[in-house]
Amino acid sequence: MDKKINLSQLADLLAQAGGMSKAASEQFVKSFFDIISQGVLSEGLVKVKGLGTFKLLQMEDRESVNVNTGERFTIEGHQKISFSPDAELKERINKPFSAFETVEITAEQAAELSKLDESVNDSKETPEPEETAAIVAAESAKEQKTETESQPEVKEVTQKRFTRFILKLLIWILAIALVVPVLLYLFWPLVGCQILGYIDNRMGKKQPAVTTVETPKDSLKVTEIEQPAETVKPAAPVEPAKPVQATQATATIRPVKLTPADEAKDLSLFTTADTVNYRITGELATHVLKKGETLTKVALDYYGSKKLWPYIAKYNKNLKNFNNLKVGDKIRVPKLEGK
Amino acid sequence: MNNKQFLTELSGKCQMSTEQAAKQAQTLIDVMENLWQGGDSVSLSGFGVLEVKKKNERVSVNPTTGVRMLVPPKLVLTYKPSSILKDKLK
Numbered sequence: 001m002d003k004k005i006n007l008s009q010l011a012d013l014l015a016q017a018g019g020m021s022k023a024a025s026e027q028f029v030k031s032f033f034d035i036i037s038q039g040v041l042s043e044g045l046v047k048v049k050g051l052g053t054f055k056l057l058q059m060e061d062r063e064s065v066n067v068n069t070g071e072r073f074t075i076e077g078h079q080k081i082s083f084s085p086d087a088e089l090k091e092r093i094n095k096p097f098s099a100f101e102t103v104e105i106t107a108e109q110a111a112e113l114s115k116l117d118e119s120v121n122d123s124k125e126t127p128e129p130e131e132t133a134a135i136v137a138a139e140s141a142k143e144q145k146t147e148t149e150s151q152p153e154v155k156e157v158t159q160k161r162f163t164r165f166i167l168k169l170l171i172w173i174l175a176i177a178l179v180v181p182v183l184l185y186l187f188w189p190l191v192g193c194q195i196l197g198y199i200d201n202r203m204g205k206k207q208p209a210v211t212t213v214e215t216p217k218d219s220l221k222v223t224e225i226e227q228p229a230e231t232v233k234p235a236a237p238v239e240p241a242k243p244v245q246a247t248q249a250t251a252t253i254r255p256v257k258l259t260p261a262d263e264a265k266d267l268s269l270f271t272t273a274d275t276v277n278y279r280i281t282g283e284l285a286t287h288v289l290k291k292g293e294t295l296t297k298v299a300l301d302y303y304g305s306k307k308l309w310p311y312i313a314k315y316n317k318n319l320k321n322f323n324n325l326k327v328g329d330k331i332r333v334p335k336l337e338g339k
Numbered sequence: 340m341n342n343k344q345f346l347t348e349l350s351g352k353c354q355m356s357t358e359q360a361a362k363q364a365q366t367l368i369d370v371m372e373n374l375w376q377g378g379d380s381v382s383l384s385g386f387g388v389l390e391v392k393k394k395n396e397r398v399s400v401n402p403t404t405g406v407r408m409l410v411p412p413k414l415v416l417t418y419k420p421s422s423i424l425k426d427k428l429k
Contacts, residue, residue: 003379004388010370010381018366024353028363031352033386037424039340039348049342050368054418056428079428083389083418089368093375093391093416100411105398 040081052085198310200276278308278336280315289329295322302333311336375416387420 005013011026018025036054039046044056061077091098287298299309313322315334325331340348350360371381371389380390396412 004382005374005379007383010367010374010383013370013374014363014367017370018363020363025363028349028353029367029383031349032364032367033383035345035348035352037386037427039345041424041427043340046340046345047342048345048364048368050365051371052416081387081418081420081424081428083416085416089372090416092372094414097411097413100396100413102411103409105407105409 048086050086050089052083052089055082055084056080057082194310197276197307198313201310201314277339278311279339280311280334281337282335283315284333284335287331287333289325289327289331291327295325295331298331298333303336308336383421385421385423387418387424389416389418391415392417 007029008026011022011029014020014029015022015025020028036046036048040054040056046054048054057080059078059080062075063072064075065072085093284302287302289298295309295312296306299312300306311334312331316332319325319329319331346357346360346364349364350357353360353363355363374381375389375391378391380388382388382390391414394413394415397410399408399410400406401408
């Protein structure tokens with residue numbers, strides 16, 4: 001261990017392993033390394049299979065600072081011999097540590113690490129997880145103590161935080177107030193009809209559509225949901241399921257009456273026709289969300305039409321934020337029956 | 340200089356066939372690898388030192404995404420050229 005092996009020792013070992021005389025193997029080792037160094041000097045590159053590559057690198061001039069005097073000076077360009085080991089050899093050398101892998105550090109772990117760095121700076125050993133827990137506990141205990149000792153300061157801090165929070169809240173409200181109308185305006189032909197259908201569905205047909213448009217909260221929800229839905233690939237089989245076909249003829253009349261804008265009339269024929277004319281009669285299935293799925297996708301899968309997603313939304317009121325669905329979330333798919 | 344050129348030159352210098360030289364070179368590398376695995380370093384006057392060094396674990400940051408990664412410790416074979424060889428460069 002930790003010995004320095006010189007030329008003759010290496011030649012000895014080679015003679016034992018390779019079945020050559022000692023003199024011959026010494027000659028061999030000597031010329032082996034002579035050729036490498038000469039090759040690097042003359043050609044700038046030597047590749048040896050199983051060992052690696054020796055390369056001559058040209059270093060550019062660079063500026064540096066004398067640590068003692070603070071003077072700047074230039075290190076002149078020079079040549080340098082670099083060595084990069086053969087990939088296989090590298091792996092074999094690193095075998096004791098090969099089990100480790102590069103891991104991503106999350107924000108919490110980073111915070112813990114920095115804490116550790118502060119508290120365990122002097123100790124050379126890498127801290128065990130148990131130790132870290134103890135340290136964190138100790139630190140939190142300390143913090144509690146200091147809190148009780150200096151209560152006025154804490155009050156000030158909380159006040160500052162409070163004002164900051166209110167400021168943030170105001171900014172958010174302003175931003176939302178600005179963005180929502182713009183989004184609504186931009187996506188009106190697409191979203192407006194969806195909203196109408198959605199709200200009609202919720203309120204029943206007695207509610208006039210004109211008034212419902214003005215409720216910003218609902219519209220916000222729908223606009224936000226609508227955007228990811230757009231990215232879903234246009235489904236090839238638009239053939240609606242059986243009940244849809246049956247009721248389509250009667251369904252087309254009502255939404256025309258309800259929509260106020262002339263422009264939206266034609267579109268609404270397509271977009272709201274399906275969404276107003278069903279009753280939820282029971283539960284069809286529970287669906288576990290997979291990656292990349294949206295409510296519209298689920299609707300397409302179960303009913304054969306993307307437009308019927310509001311029924312699923314209505315049936316899953318317990319899931320409040322449809323923008324924040326996760327893979328593995330369970331969605332109850334309602335059974336629909338034409339009115 | 341690639342491996343083939345290296346081996347032909349080696350065989351010429353030691354008066355043996357290229358195949359023989361390749362075989363011997365492989366055994367030499369194997370012998371050295373055993374030494375490195377055992378923690379020894381190979382030092383040759385006029386050439387330099389080949390030894391295995393342990394690199395500590397470190398935290399690296401991806402500059403474009405800002406993602407922090409913990410890079411594990413590793414053993415790396417390093418080469419430090421001798422001062423004689425360095426002088427020849429100038």
